[in-house]
Amino acid sequence: MKIIQHIFKDIKLHRLFLDLSLLSAKISLAIIMATFRMIVPCSMKRLIGETVLITGAGHGLGRELAIQLSSMGCIIVCWDNDIDSNRSTMREVSKNGGEVYGFVVDVSKRMEVRETVRLMRKVGVPNVTMLINNAAVLYHKPYLNFDSDDVEKTFNVNVLSNFWTIEAFLPMMLMKGSGHIVAISSMCGIYGVSQKVAYCSSKFAVRGLMEALHEEVRLDERKPNIHFTTIYPFYIDTGLAKDPKYRFPYIFGVVTPEYAAREIIKAIRRNYTEYSIPRCLFSLNAINRIVPENVMRLILDFLANVDQKQKEKDTMNAKLDLIKT
Template sequence: MNFFMELLLLLVTIMYSYIEAFVKLFMPVKRKSVCGEIVLITGAGHGIGRHTAYEFANHQSRLVLWDINKNSIEETAAECRRLGATAHASVVDCSKKEEIYRAAEKVKKDIGDVNILVNNAGVITAADLLSTQDHEIQKIFEVNILAHYWTTKAFLPAMMRNNHGHIVTVASAAGHFVVSFLVTYCSSKFAAVGFHKALTQELSALGKDGIKTSCLCPVFVNTGFLKNPCSRIDILEPEKVANKLLKGILTNQEMIFIPSSLKMNIMMEHILPERARAALRKLQKIKFDAIVGYRNRVISD
């Protein structure tokens, strides 16, 4: 096929895709069942991870819950059991590759192959770059992105054999927009978004259309990680985020933005000149407590 014909085919595909997307706006979206599926959630002891576990418990999934905090993860598991689900809780430090691999082998041996993997565990340090300690930078990358590689490498082979599964990357709006005094966190979330996109493309190239992927990108969530956050954009509650995440998983949505208006912001980020982008960021009035120059003060961007 010559270049002209390939270009014509591309234009037809683009037009068809827009028509298809428009028609789908008025059609009910079919939801898949996750009843009985083995779901592993990292960082399930609090925040989004905990409430995502509750959402899956309400759908009678079989839950494998990991967190670094023993009391928190056991509380989550107990509530999931009260909701009628099977729940297995384990203390796992997602910053340690070998610990992830050992825990994964135990899951495969004692429980079975994981069908849905929710890479949720995350950490954050609010400070300017020079005030961020080296070990904090390393920890953020170990948990926020490298752990995604280790968990996915552990559980993806079974999904590949069965051509069935779902890998969920919990990223952030900070994976698309930068925020001052969160340089390391933003960098790790940009990496998480890239991981999701590249993995999605690779699975498609391998013909594994039965393995779905989703990437969650919310704005600030009230999880307690950031102190005194405020913005003209509402601070989200983890219950709401988890509910929308599950809906996205059930409908095989690849990118889940909360609020959905973030899509427009991303488009503007790409087309606006730098001066206009800076003005837009200033208009959002993002504030939180951060360490700046080795002292605590409230900052704004």
Template sequence: MVLLFIRHLDIAIKKHEIMSVIGWIKRTTLIAIAISLEVAVMLWLMFYFFTETLILTLTPTFMRTQKSLRGKVVVLTGGAGGVGQELALRLARANAKVVLWDINEEAMVKVKDNLEKEGHQVYCYTVDVTDRKNVYKNADLVKQEVGVVDILINNAGIVCGNTFLDIPDYMIEKTFQVNILSNYWTVKAFLPDMLRKGKGHIVTVSSLTGMLGTYKCTDYSATKHATIGFHESLHTELKTHGHRGISMTIVCPYFINTGMFAGCKPNMPMLTPREVSKRIITAIKQNEVYVTMPTWARFVLPLKQ
């Protein structure tokens, strides 16, 4: 009886082993099929988006669909600076409702006076974008006095321009507060309305130094690198949750001749506020996702890896 029991047990174990092997083969096959499908989909999407990008890059601006800015409420941080002034002018000439945010009230009034001489109405708010409560308070005022914001342009920025050990501690903190943390407060203030409307546009003015560490820019480059990460992650979140109506544009220009980079000795001529602002407006109208200035930089910079 014992021998018979052992024999039956041995047969059962072998059957179990056979079933285990069959089960393992099935599971492995299903996993392989799933991975193959995911890879196939990924390759197809890579091919599709690469082709789309190539076609759009080679298509002249005048042949691409451009949205109108007429009547759009646009909040522009750093509106009294060099690029900010030019952006405000071009937005106003496009008949947008321009809302300037800047901590420099005197400079902002000058911008407003110049635009009003051309017959444009501009709304100005003295805002410290590093102060979360101040941002939220003025965001509510804009909604009450101007209307729900359609386009947010995070343009405010500062730079110290010293080597690492020569940067004062307070300037490191301030650079992070202005260049990146403020983006969180402004987007949090205006994104909920865009989600409710199902449309909107967020523009992040970053820098090529956020893609390539630069001499005397350990603070500035780090913050601009952070803006790229923040922007791309938010873009992914919005698309994942189906918010296709909200466009996002990140702009990474070379050094701009606004006085911020005085003392720098770049390898190429600095960009002018006029050409940068013109490119940003074009990117907004065409719902471009990713812009570098000069354009060829986005193809060359990956080689640093």
């Protein structure tokens, strides 16, 4: 009996050794391929004929995505809760010869999303092949100054709307075996930022949603060709937030919605899973996550020029005190 147990033990160890060897070979090959793709990016896919639904399409980044994707031959579906802004985007797309549909919808409300999807089918809008969840709100204030309505609205718009739209369009993508889901997160979904606690929390949630859903679909036995892309901009001039004024503005400065839209479309066409704007921010994040936490904080404080900002704040407070006295 002991001899048989010993034989089985040897077989298991031998099998484990083979599995580990195979894993090492796969890892080595994956690293080589990833390094090669850093030098020679994969070719960009054609987007002509794609039906792209964009939430928050009435202004800023959503508007630019609609215009630029339309120029590439995409059919555009604009969703926004502002009827005038949505019509303005639709006029711009139509003026350039694009095919566009528009619907006024509050994406934070599940029933409105479902009703709008039914209306789209009723009027003959083509099946959505690409979903871009762009709608977001941001409240900039200290944590203890938040009221519950601000927090609820932040999560309803920034997080739950992603659930409701994906719920509406993912089943058809799975049925067809193809599709692309894009979420506009933020570098605030990578790092916590003072006075943006609710916003950062919501963007971290978007990151978790996209990573988990990507993994779930990847393991689906049907093996659908559905891509997931999460975008992490640093700062886009959309009016949501003030320019944080970091050091090295050529890296950490404000970018226009036009530039950000071009970068996002590049990431979509290359089927990137994650993409930061500017691109180098992921490299900085990788370094920051290796070093000790206090070192990471020192780097972040240096980039944010915290000492200078504190001096300016103290000077301003001193002037206000003089005025009061």
